Amino acid sequence: MKYVEEYRDAAAARHYAAEIARTVTRPWTIMEICGGQTHTIVKYGIDDLLPKAVTLVHGPGCPVCVTPVELIDKALQIAALPDVIFCSFGDMLRVPGTLGDLFRVKAAGGDVRIVYSPTDAVQLAKHNPGKQVVFFAVGFETTAPANAMSVYQAKQLGLTNYSVLVAHVLVPPAMEAILGSPANHVQGFLAAGHVCTVMGYEQYYPLAARYRVPIVVTGFEPLDLLQGIFMCVLQLEQGRFEVENQYARSVRREGNTVAQELVAKVFRVVDRKWRGLGGIPQSGLSLTAEYEEFDAETRFGLSEYSAEEDPECISGSLMQGEKKPEQCSAYGTRCTPDHPLGAPMVSSEGACAAYYRYRRLRTDDRVTIGDANRG
């Protein structure tokens, strides 16, 4: 398929790996933000192509992984209610809260449905006026426009039986929290290309300048990542800390302004707790006053509920780049994709799930760059 195979070309990958090796003179630690990027890196063994001086660490960019445990518990409580249709993307159904997971609620008779778009949930509300339909609005800036559209549509349609359980988080405040930590050792970032497709990359300039870190907006295919790493290493070696755009085929500096306007109409920026990372100021979204009637937490009286993460899960250290999945004592033993203790083992974008699938035995599903048929 055009626009896929050329980004998995083995000869070009070897070229970039050689350029990186030729450029590097000392150790550097680079964090990729997005779970999709982590997945590509582990799947194609990109970190194994790099010189030992370049360390890749995996950031907090898996939306399923950072949704706090109390929001999972709130979802479970709402989904178990009679006359509720609880709608979610599929990944969220296996994420463990302290009260179980959504599959367990479904097995016990709860009406839990997987949808592929929040506007499908709006249609369900329209056709089931006797039910309360709730959509689990999880994700980063990438999914916020579609979720905002669903609330906007529900208001236009006059629906009083549609609401959203909002768990939206924002990438730049999380990057700032990582950079501001005394334990931080991240020296450069690969920013998530799809987030920047929506939001642009203006907001990264102050971060790059304040913390003196290069930030390269990067795509998701193997050659995107190798080129992004090369651009980041080149800046680090030259003492530059600029914002650059590797993913120019999708990202414009200003982003998608129409989507941004819709998000700003429906959502406002608030402090938010992240699973594994704790509270981060001004790092999440909540409904604006004009749309707060669609807030599921208020509608079902759950605003004050709180819960704590399983202490054995070190996902916070993973997402701050301090540790890797293999350093978790539960990895591959008490925590597996079939029996996950923490969210990073559940999601297809979670670092633990990617390591388990592609790295545990070194003989399994890992794909060689250039093997387009298996990609």
Ligand code: SF4
């Ligand atoms: S292996 Fe499981 S328990 Fe350990 S960090 Fe990953 S998700 Fe958490």
